[in-house]
Amino acid sequence: MSTVRTGITPMAWLIAPSALLFALFFFLPMGLMALISLLTGNPVVQPNVSFTTKYYQRILGDPYYFEVIWTTLRIGLLTTLAALLIGYPLAHWMARIRGRTAYAVLMMTVLTPMLTGIVVRTFAWMALLSDKGAINQTLTGLGLISKPLPLMYNEFSIVLGLTHIYVPYMVLTLVGVIARIDERLEHAAQNLGASPLRAFLEVTLPLSLPGILAGSLLVFALAISAYVTPILMGGFQIMTLPMLIYQQISSSFNVGFAAALGMVLLTISLVLVIAYNRILGLVSGQRDLQ
Amino acid sequence: MTAAPFTPRLGRFCYLALNVAVVVFLLAPIAIVFVFALNPTPYIQFPPVGVSLRWFEKFFASRDFMNALRLSLEVAVMTTIAATLFGGSAALALARGGLPGARVITAIMLSPLMLPAILTGLALFQSYVLLDVGRPLWGLVLGHTLVSVPYVVRTTLAVLQNFDTRLEEAARNLGADPLRTYFEVTLPLTKPGVMAGAVFAFIVSFDQFPVSLFLVSPGRETLPITLFNYLKFDLDGTIGAASVVSIVLAMLVVFGLDRTVGLRSYAKL
Amino acid sequence: MTKTRLPMNRRQFLTTSAAGISVIAAPHIARADAATLRITGWGGKWGQTMSNELIPAFEKEFKCKVETDSAFPYLPKLQASSRSAPVYDVLHTNSNEQWAALEMGIVEARIDAKQVPNIADVYPYAVSDKMVGVCIFTSAIGLGMRTDKGYGKVSSWKDLWDRAYDGVRGGYVIPVNSLGQAFLMMSGALFGKGMTDLDAAYAAMEKLKPIKLVDFTGTMEKMILSGEVGVAVIHDSGILRYDGQNQPTTFVAPSEGVLSLEQVLTLTPGTKVRELANAYVNYMLSPGVQKTLAESVWYSPANSKVKLDDKYNEKLLTTPEKVATLIQPDWKWYNARKEEIDSRVNRIFRA
Numbered sequence: 001m002s003t004v005r006t007g008i009t010p011m012a013w014l015i016a017p018s019a020l021l022f023a024l025f026f027f028l029p030m031g032l033m034a035l036i037s038l039l040t041g042n043p044v045v046q047p048n049v050s051f052t053t054k055y056y057q058r059i060l061g062d063p064y065y066f067e068v069i070w071t072t073l074r075i076g077l078l079t080t081l082a083a084l085l086i087g088y089p090l091a092h093w094m095a096r097i098r099g100r101t102a103y104a105v106l107m108m109t110v111l112t113p114m115l116t117g118i119v120v121r122t123f124a125w126m127a128l129l130s131d132k133g134a135i136n137q138t139l140t141g142l143g144l145i146s147k148p149l150p151l152m153y154n155e156f157s158i159v160l161g162l163t164h165i166y167v168p169y170m171v172l173t174l175v176g177v178i179a180r181i182d183e184r185l186e187h188a189a190q191n192l193g194a195s196p197l198r199a200f201l202e203v204t205l206p207l208s209l210p211g212i213l214a215g216s217l218l219v220f221a222l223a224i225s226a227y228v229t230p231i232l233m234g235g236f237q238i239m240t241l242p243m244l245i246y247q248q249i250s251s252s253f254n255v256g257f258a259a260a261l262g263m264v265l266l267t268i269s270l271v272l273v274i275a276y277n278r279i280l281g282l283v284s285g286q287r288d289l290q
Numbered sequence: 291m292t293a294a295p296f297t298p299r300l301g302r303f304c305y306l307a308l309n310v311a312v313v314v315f316l317l318a319p320i321a322i323v324f325v326f327a328l329n330p331t332p333y334i335q336f337p338p339v340g341v342s343l344r345w346f347e348k349f350f351a352s353r354d355f356m357n358a359l360r361l362s363l364e365v366a367v368m369t370t371i372a373a374t375l376f377g378g379s380a381a382l383a384l385a386r387g388g389l390p391g392a393r394v395i396t397a398i399m400l401s402p403l404m405l406p407a408i409l410t411g412l413a414l415f416q417s418y419v420l421l422d423v424g425r426p427l428w429g430l431v432l433g434h435t436l437v438s439v440p441y442v443v444r445t446t447l448a449v450l451q452n453f454d455t456r457l458e459e460a461a462r463n464l465g466a467d468p469l470r471t472y473f474e475v476t477l478p479l480t481k482p483g484v485m486a487g488a489v490f491a492f493i494v495s496f497d498q499f500p501v502s503l504f505l506v507s508p509g510r511e512t513l514p515i516t517l518f519n520y521l522k523f524d525l526d527g528t529i530g531a532a533s534v535v536s537i538v539l540a541m542l543v544v545f546g547l548d549r550t551v552g553l554r555s556y557a558k559l
Numbered sequence: 560m561t562k563t564r565l566p567m568n569r570r571q572f573l574t575t576s577a578a579g580i581s582v583i584a585a586p587h588i589a590r591a592d593a594a595t596l597r598i599t600g601w602g603g604k605w606g607q608t609m610s611n612e613l614i615p616a617f618e619k620e621f622k623c624k625v626e627t628d629s630a631f632p633y634l635p636k637l638q639a640s641s642r643s644a645p646v647y648d649v650l651h652t653n654s655n656e657q658w659a660a661l662e663m664g665i666v667e668a669r670i671d672a673k674q675v676p677n678i679a680d681v682y683p684y685a686v687s688d689k690m691v692g693v694c695i696f697t698s699a700i701g702l703g704m705r706t707d708k709g710y711g712k713v714s715s716w717k718d719l720w721d722r723a724y725d726g727v728r729g730g731y732v733i734p735v736n737s738l739g740q741a742f743l744m745m746s747g748a749l750f751g752k753g754m755t756d757l758d759a760a761y762a763a764m765e766k767l768k769p770i771k772l773v774d775f776t777g778t779m780e781k782m783i784l785s786g787e788v789g790v791a792v793i794h795d796s797g798i799l800r801y802d803g804q805n806q807p808t809t810f811v812a813p814s815e816g817v818l819s820l821e822q823v824l825t826l827t828p829g830t831k832v833r834e835l836a837n838a839y840v841n842y843m844l845s846p847g848v849q850k851t852l853a854e855s856v857w858y859s860p861a862n863s864k865v866k867l868d869d870k871y872n873e874k875l876l877t878t879p880e881k882v883a884t885l886i887q888p889d890w891k892w893y894n895a896r897k898e899e900i901d902s903r904v905n906r907i908f909r910a
Contacts, residue, residue, distance in 0.1 A: 010468075012387030018380035018399065018439065025432050026402060029413030032420075044420050045641050064906060089305070090312045106313075108541065113316050114493050115540035116323065119517045120533035123525075124319035127326055132785045134322060137337065147726070153771065167316065172486070176448065196301060214444075218403070225406040228499055228518070235772050236732040237908055242406040249412060250632035251735040252901060253659060255639070262409040269404030273397045333785040412639070419640055504636060508597070508626040515630050522631070523603030525781035 030266075037259035055260035069264070072240040075158055076224040082163040083170040083219045084212065090167075091174035092204075096183070110168045118165065122232040125161050126152065153235040161233040162223050169222065170215040177211025178204070210280060217276045221269055241265050320537070327530030345527035346534075355532060357509065358516040362496055363539070365427075365512060369434040369495035374488045376435065377442025382480075384443075385450035396447065400440045407437055407500035415504040425507040433505050434495040441494060442487030449483025492543065496536070593623050594832045596839055598649045600627040603777060604800065608855045617842050623835055637665050637827070648830040649839055654821045655737040657691040658890040659897075666692065666825035674837035677844035677862065682882050684819065685861040689887040692825030695843045696858035698794035699817035699876060699885065700738050703779075705789045707807035716749050716813040719790060720766055728770045729782060729791030733908075734901040735774045741818040741888050742792050743904070749815060754888065757900065764907050772908060783808055794820045799857040799874055810874075812884075819885040822858065 036042060037056070041049040059065045094106045113121065128134045129151035136148040151157060181204055189199040227242035236243070241261060248258035327345055329338035349355050380399055384392050402410060414433050418425065457479070461471045499514040506515050513536070517529055600609055606629055614625050628636075628647065634656055640646040642665070650657070650666055660666040670686075670693045672678050678686065678693055685694035704713055710723070719728065731739030743764065744754040751759020771788055773779050780797045782788040784806060795817075798810040824843060826836050842848055849860040853867055859876040860867070867877060876882050893900070 008388045008390075009386060012383050012389050014379040015383035015387060015389065015395070018376045018383075018443075021376055021432075021436070021439070022398070025414065025417070026410075026436055029410070029417045030405070032416055033409060033413045036416075042416070042639065044416055045639065062902075064902065086312050086315065089308045093305075093309045104545075109313050109316055111489075111493070112320055112537055112541070114497070115537050116320060116533050117497050117514055117517065117536055118499055119514055119521060120323060120529055120536075121319055123521065123529050124322045124326075127322050128319060130787055132787050141337075164316070164319065167312075172490075176486075180452065214448075218444075221404045225404065227406065227408065231774075236735075236774065237772060239905055239909060242408065245406055246408055247734055247901075249408065249635050252897065253634055253638055253663065254898070255412070255635070258412075259409070262406060266401075266405050270397075270401070273400065273404065277393055277397065333781045412635070415636070416639055422641075422644070425646075503630070504639075506630055508628040508630075511630055519602050519630055521778075522775045523601070523606075523777040525778065 033259045034263055036256055037263050039256060042255055052256075055257045058257065059260060059264060065261075068239050068241055068244055069268070071155075071238060072224050072242070072265075073268070075155065075162070075230070075238075075240060076220045078155075078159045079162040079166060079223040080216050080220045082159060083166045084216060086163065087167045087170035087215070088174060088212075091171045092178055094171070095175050095178035110171050113164060114168045118228050119232075121165060122161055122229050125157065125164070125233060129157055129160075152233065153237055155234070155238055157233040158230045158238055161229045162226055165226075165229065166219040166222055170219050173215035173218060174208065174211045177208050177214075181207045213276060213280055217272065220272065224269070225265065323530045323533045325530075326527045327534050329527055332524065332526040345531040348528050349531040349535065352528075354511070354516055355513070355528075358511050358513040359532075359535070361510060362513040365431055365434060366492050366495040368431045369438055370488050370492045372431065372435040373438035373442050373491040373495075374484060377439040377487060377491075378446050378480075378484050380439070381443050381446035381450060381483075385447055385453075396443070399443050402437045403440045407498075408503060410436065411501040411504045414501070418505075425505055425510075427510065430502065430505045430510075430512075433501040434498055437498065437501055438491035438494045441490035442484065445487035445490065446480060446483045449480050453479065493540070496540065594835050595624045595626055596649070596832055596835045597626045597628070597647050598839065599633045599647055599651045600629055601651075602629045604856050605852070608852060613848055613851065617839065620842075621835060621838055623832075625839075634660060638663060641829070643829045644831075645827040645829045647827055648832055648836045650825050650827065652823065653737040654690065654694075654819075654823055654888075655740055655890045655894065657823045657825055659894050660825065661691045662891075662894060665827060667828055668692075670824075670826070670840060671837060674834070675841045675844065677841050680864045681844065681861045682863050682879065684882060684885060684887060687887065689889060690821070690823065692823050693840065693844070694821040694823050694861050695840075695849070696822040696853065696861060697876065697885065698796045698820040698858055699812060700741055700792065700794045700820050701813050701817045702811045703783055703791050703793035703798045704809060704811060705783065705786065705807055706809050708786075708789050710789065713790065713811050714814055716745060716815050718813075719792070720763070724790045725769055727787075727789030728767070729779055729788035729793075730767065730770045730772055731776075731779070731792065732772050732774045733904045734897075736776075738776060738792055738794065738818075738820060740893060740900075741820070743900070744888050744893065745815075745818060745886075754886075755892065757896070757903075761903055761907060764904060768908070770908075795874065796857040802857070802870075816884060816886045819887045821887075 032044070038051055038053065039049040040052050043049050090106070090110070094103065094110075097103055097106065116124075126133065130136070131148035131152075133152075135151060136145075139145045140148065185203050185207070186196075186199045189203045190196060194202070224240075225242055227240065227246050230238060230240050230243055231246070234243075242265070245258045245261045245265075248254045248261065325338050328341045328343070330340050330342035330344060331338075377399075383389065384396055384399075389395060411433060414429065414436075415425070418429050423429065453476075458471055458475055461475045462468070466474070497514060498512070499518065502512045502515050506512060513532065517532055521529060600606055606627075609627065614627070617623075618625055633647070633650065633652060636646050637650060637660065645665065650660060652660075657666060661668055668691055670678055675693070681693065684690070684697070702713055702716070702719060704710060708727075711718075711721075730742065733739035733743055743760050746763040747756035747760035748754045750756075750763045771782070773782065776793060776797050779788065779791055779793055780801075783791060783793070783798075784801070793810075795810045795812075798808050801808065824840050826833070826840070830836050844862055846862055846865045849862045849865045850867060852858060853860045853865065853875065854871050857871070857875065859882075863879070865877070866872075867875065871877075876885065
């Protein structure tokens with residue numbers, strides 16, 4: 001942990017460029033969106049607009065929107081859990097592996113899905129999961145099934161698609177953290193009689209908690225704001241908040257409502273970040289015993 | 291193999307098997323993309339009927355795709371540079387600046403990740419209309435930078451916070467002034483974190499879709515947008531060809547980074 | 560310079576020279592800041608035909624530059640741009656969106672017939688009161704199906720509800736797709752009192768499940784080709800454009816009538832190149848262009864004077880009698896209720 005510094009140092013001025021960037025190109029536009037969510041029209045292009053809370057009232061008054069919010073959160077949680085369960089072993093392997101080439105190969109494996117592009121990756125899953133896709137054709141060809149399995153256009157395919165996209169983010173976040181855990185701690189535990197599994201569960205895992213939290217927060221935040229994959233994999237039959245926002249913008253032309261929905265999503269996300277920071281604070285406090 | 295002493299062979303086998311399964315999961319769709327890039331039929335079909343380079347030909351012959359590929363690369367490079375400068379400086383200020391409410395500021399810096407990027411894109415488009423600038427290239431780069439900066443901040447901050455500041459103190463005790471300390475001690479040790487953030491920024495920009503949706507203009511589209519629109523009309527292997535080319539290009543970038551900086555060094559300090 | 564004396568004094572000579580030079584130079588000056596026409600356009604075969612042949616010809620004839628935006632969605636961008644500096648000069652989209660755009664005041668209701676002479680030759684439907692702007696092409700929305708799966712005879716819309724097609728039925732995401740919206744209204748007519756009977760339509764939608772939904776006709780075309788879908792709502796162009804490729808697919812014009820899927824052009828009120836925009840609309844309605852596009856993507860031309868080759872003439876709607884069978888939905892009515900309809904169908908079709 002770094003030593004505590006009191007008072008602002010000259011380094012603080014380095015925040016200026018980013019502060020300017022954010023103020024002009026994030027807060028101002030976002031402020032505009034927040035404003036639009038409370039107006040009857042778009043003040044930039046329409047002359048007569050007035051204040052209204054009808055969009056927020058609509059969200060709060062119709063249980064359908066709670067359902068959509070819950071679906072969004074549920075998909076986010078499932079994706080985060082899946083990404084964690086799949087990503088942790090790989091991160092652990094990468095962090096502990098010897099050999100520069102081996103590490104580079106694994107890094108390529110992790111980065112390649114990210115590099116393929118979101119559209120193409122989803123197209124690949126369509127090629128794998130649809131009724132005439134690879135999996136169903138193979139199973140039918142082998143005579144194992146007579147009717148194709150419904151692997152697409154449901155929550156399963158959305159979670160699968162999202163997990164595949166976000167596992168690399170989880171892995172890259174965890175690798176650094178796990179690598180910094182001194183291996184000798186694990187060895188010490190084993191020398192004291194613990195099995196490798198126990199050493200892992202009681203030494204490595206707790207120490208990697210900050211990484212787990214960081215990775216989970218990142219994946220969750222990305223998963224609840226994703227819309228390309230849910231649209232292509234779920235066929236609009238599973239409705240998430242970002243999809244609804246997209247629909248409102250692109251085919252209902254209701255920017256005000258879209259903005260209101262977006263503010264709801266932003267609020268949920270901010271609550272999460274605050275919660276995460278609190279938990280991290282507690283966890284880091286415990287870690288000071290190192 | 292690993293040096294950790296996994297004594298029960300079964301445990302070790304399970305560990306390896308699990309990891310291999312994960313690797314297969316990650317690479318299976320990529321393999322499919324390769325297969326379809328080479329399959330001649332113009333719709334999803336399995337098993338593939340043959341090997342053909344027609345989709346690669348179509349991809350390279352298409353002016354739209356080539357322009358889009360070039361633009362995506364240009365924008366990604368510009369975004370990476372911008373995001374590294376903005377994010378790196380912000381992380382440094384947050385870690386060493388002693389700013390009041392640093393935690394809140396950090397959360398704010400990470401907030402572009404939290405909002406659906408389509409709203410960010412629309413909000414920026416509205417702002418550009420307000421400023422009457424149309425849909426300029428710098429507008430697109432700025433949008434990408436906004437959503438890439440959080441990654442650079444995250445990784446750089448992680449490195450800076452786990453930094454052994456005694457190294458900096460030692461340098462100062464030996465007589466170096468703050469600026470020299472910064473350039474000869476802090477910066478070199480922070481580089482892996484910044485590089486990792488830069489890689490993220492490049493990938494995020496190259497693959498960016500929602501922010502670009504409203505900020506691209508005719509003749510100046512990025513590859514994901516062109517692919518998405520192409521997918522509406524033609525579900526053929528050209529998409530696979532585009533992907534294969536993207537992967538190869540990006541692999542070269544990553545490989546180059548590994549050779550020059552060594553991605554491994556990010557993992558340990 | 561000749562040696563003969565010119566019958567004018569020096570001042571006249573200089574004036575005429577100046578005039579002469581500016582006449583010679585004018586095209587260069589004009590080309591130097593050539594006007595730009597900003598339009599929207601589909602991708603796929605339409606986009607290829609436009610960018611390879613038709614747009615370059617237009618640019619040459621009118622000495623201008625044309626910028627085509629083919630990145631969906633168009634209307635939100637037009638909606639978000641200022642009224643005096645719209646992002647497009649001419650908007651090309653389907654009728655439902657044109658009506659929504661009119662409602663928002665971002666497109667003009669009528670095309671100026673004096674500036675677009677070819678408009679005199681179009682069929683009545685292209686400028687009817689159900690139309691905003693002018694329709695340049697139309698297609699018939701009906702049913703598309705596979706011919707090699709042993710399905711029974713399909714001749715009515717109601718055949719789509721046959722349980723035999725569970726698992727291979729294809730439809731559209733109604734909130735985002737005009738074929739889906741037209742089909743919804745049709746269901747009201749099939750099972751209820753008419754195209755405005757929404758209750759009957761909703762009940763019919765419930766019975767239509769299970770169904771595979773897509774948001775765009777291009778995707779539906781591919782799903783039919785790959786066999787993912789066996790019977791689907793689609794426009795004739797989506798099936799006919801694969802003519803000659805020996806595909807086991809066919810288009811059925813249901814007995815209750817086919818719906819009109821219109822390609823419509825409108826001008827934006829704030830356009831700075833009005834003359835050019837009108838010239839473009841006129842160009843798209845000219846017989847030569849109509850024939851080229853109709854035959855490349857199998858759309859039915861709106862210009863009644865167009866003569867297509869026989870094989871196209873047979874299948875497309877090229878006579879007043881055939882054109883009279885088209886049902887034009889009341890988009891103004893639909894758009895006014897779109898929000899509640901979308902909420903309702905989102906709920907009906909949720910997994």
